[in-house]
Amino acid sequence: MRLVALLLAVLASPAAFARVLEPAGTAASSTEAPDQGVSYDVKNIVDGKAGTVWVEGEEGSGLGSWVRIDLKGQQTVDAIRIWNGNWYTWDFWKRHNRAKEIEVEFSDGSKEHFTLADEFKPEVIKLSKPVKTTFVKLKIKSVYNGTTFNDTCLSEVQVLNSEPDENIPVVRYNASSIYPADNDGTYEPANVADGLLDSMWCENDKDGDGTGEWLEFDFGRPTEVSRLVLRNGNAYSFKMFMKGNRAKAATLTFSDGSTEQVAIKPSMVEQVVSFPPHTTRTVRVTFTEVSRGTEYNDLCISEAYFRK
Numbered sequence: 001m002r003l004v005a006l007l008l009a010v011l012a013s014p015a016a017f018a019r020v021l022e023p024a025g026t027a028a029s030s031t032e033a034p035d036q037g038v039s040y041d042v043k044n045i046v047d048g049k050a051g052t053v054w055v056e057g058e059e060g061s062g063l064g065s066w067v068r069i070d071l072k073g074q075q076t077v078d079a080i081r082i083w084n085g086n087w088y089t090w091d092f093w094k095r096h097n098r099a100k101e102i103e104v105e106f107s108d109g110s111k112e113h114f115t116l117a118d119e120f121k122p123e124v125i126k127l128s129k130p131v132k133t134t135f136v137k138l139k140i141k142s143v144y145n146g147t148t149f150n151d152t153c154l155s156e157v158q159v160l161n162s163e164p165d166e167n168i169p170v171v172r173y174n175a176s177s178i179y180p181a182d183n184d185g186t187y188e189p190a191n192v193a194d195g196l197l198d199s200m201w202c203e204n205d206k207d208g209d210g211t212g213e214w215l216e217f218d219f220g221r222p223t224e225v226s227r228l229v230l231r232n233g234n235a236y237s238f239k240m241f242m243k244g245n246r247a248k249a250a251t252l253t254f255s256d257g258s259t260e261q262v263a264i265k266p267s268m269v270e271q272v273v274s275f276p277p278h279t280t281r282t283v284r285v286t287f288t289e290v291s292r293g294t295e296y297n298d299l300c301i302s303e304a305y306f307r308k
Ligand SMILES: [Ca+2]
Pocket: 044, 045, 046, 047, 048, 049, 050, 051, 052, 053, 155, 156
């Protein structure tokens, strides 16, 4: 029974196995002009941030507008993950149009049609079969209307390939506490594995700075690990990074109770934390030292992956 349950858990989260194909470029049918220094360029859909947005520049709701993501040569695409609408904030999301029906076109001329959910959460659309293509083009066929602006937005689009990569798939995350969702979104532990720098896990210790809080990775089966790849703090921007707490040291606790102490750089760039190899089903990362931010006294981690 346990094996069956485990397989179901794995099948239920295809995104856990999906790697994001690196874009080589982007194009769009039209783009809204920048406003007060804020760009709505189509580059924003592949910049690793939900809070930066492409807005079509047509009169009306932008039906027929499209965005294209060019890949590095021909790649196999299995799925696409979309942050639909304007993710700058929840309020902005409601006020702008979201794409409803989309046509997805590939370089071999094939097309697939999807109806997206109208929800403030990322959506994975799975292709009926893998496609070898040099680009993915999304055309907006209908929209969900925003309450204020008749402009259709996409915040982020990840083109996915389901072949495993170096990052060990996680079937379940646990955490000592989770900061409640607010106007910017959720702070769920799984946010450390979505490829976005402005989505993160944050702890919810009301008085403390995050020291003693933990994040646990469950691989579902014994797996060898020796590296933790990390984007510390709120990695959206240097300004946001400085405002919040960052980790400086942690204890890694493995399934058999053994531990390793590791130092973590209080830096927003990607870092690889190496430690002696352990074969384990879970790793609990307990933060033992924290660097305080200037404004928010909550520890956040933007991205975190274990590797062999
Ligand atoms: Ca973006």
